[in-house]
Amino acid sequence: MNVFDFDKTIFHGDSTAKFYKYCLVKYPKTWLHIPSMIGAFAKYYVFKKGTKTQCKEKFYRFLTAIPDVDAAVEKFWEKNIDGIFDWYKKTHKETDVVISASPEFLLEGICQKLNVEKMMASKVDKKTGKYDGENCHGEEKVRRFYEAYPEGVIDNFYSDSVSDAPLAKISKEAFVIDLKGNVLEWEKVFPNTSK
DSSP, X not given: OEEEOOBTTTBSSOHHHHHHHHHHHHOGGGGGGHHHHHHHHIIIXXXXXXXXXXXXXXXXXXXXXXXXXXXXXXXXXXXXXXGBOHHHHHHOOTTOEEEEEEEHHXXXXXXXXXXOSEEEEEOBOTTTOOBSSOOSOTXXXXXXHHHHOTTOOEEEEEESOGGGHHHHHTEEEEEEEOTTOOEEEHHHHSTTSOO
């Protein structure tokens, strides 16, 4: 099977960041959450306190300012579906699996439109921003993959980030997608990280 990261891999850019910017324009009350968000980012990234999941929970509190998250997500993808890379459209197979750190509620609909067999992502409550479990990142992606496919074998893995080295290591072949959507050999971009 082929397994893909989503942001900057299948999609040009970070879908969560773009959705947040979209919400800042469409739902002005989301601006009220910026001070606590800055505090959470400083605590995690500057002072190295707390976990990435806790930091992201503070970020996702902006969702409480959106009356209908499902409708917002649908309208967001109507405007941003063109951000799906052409290389993916040509590579796509019905057995594709997407594993992403972005929230499930944001990727579920677009992955259905793309006819992806299975999508695994961070389980974030779209009303409260609270996580159910860990942020789907790094080794957590491997855990989630084997949870869904205990005997699964990844033929080809695609990502933009060295943080996905744990998935690259369990794949027969691994590839890196650059900012222009070019497909490159993993070991040429991130030497000694996939073995």
